Amino acid sequence: MMTKNLIKGILFAGVFSMAISVNAQDAVKKVKPAPTPEKLLKNFDTDKNGSINKAEAEANKNQSIFKRFDKIDTDKNGEISKSELQTMIDKRNNQKKGEKKGKKVQE
Numbered sequence: 001m002m003t004k005n006l007i008k009g010i011l012f013a014g015v016f017s018m019a020i021s022v023n024a025q026d027a028v029k030k031v032k033p034a035p036t037p038e039k040l041l042k043n044f045d046t047d048k049n050g051s052i053n054k055a056e057a058e059a060n061k062n063q064s065i066f067k068r069f070d071k072i073d074t075d076k077n078g079e080i081s082k083s084e085l086q087t088m089i090d091k092r093n094n095q096k097k098g099e100k101k102g103k104k105v106q107e
Helices: 004-029 037-042 054-059 082-100
Strands: none
Touching: 037 082
16 A cells, blocks of 8 residues: 555656656747847848848848837937847847836836
């Protein structure tokens, strides 16, 4: 009888520890590194002038920059600079931190 309970306990502990391990791996997979301004410029800046214009943003398959172009282009010069990209990334990171704390940060 005691041997059966011991075996059940060991099996339960094994299954429980595997479940925890799988959940931890899933959490790690979901974390995606934030893009850097340099990476965004590399992907979007096709004329290599150091900024992204609206046509370059529209031509890229990822439409998130194009849809938010006017918000990101804070100096309203028709181009998104490296510093404007950094500001966008910083705002997004701050918003995520606020959501983790239960608050929503305005963009």
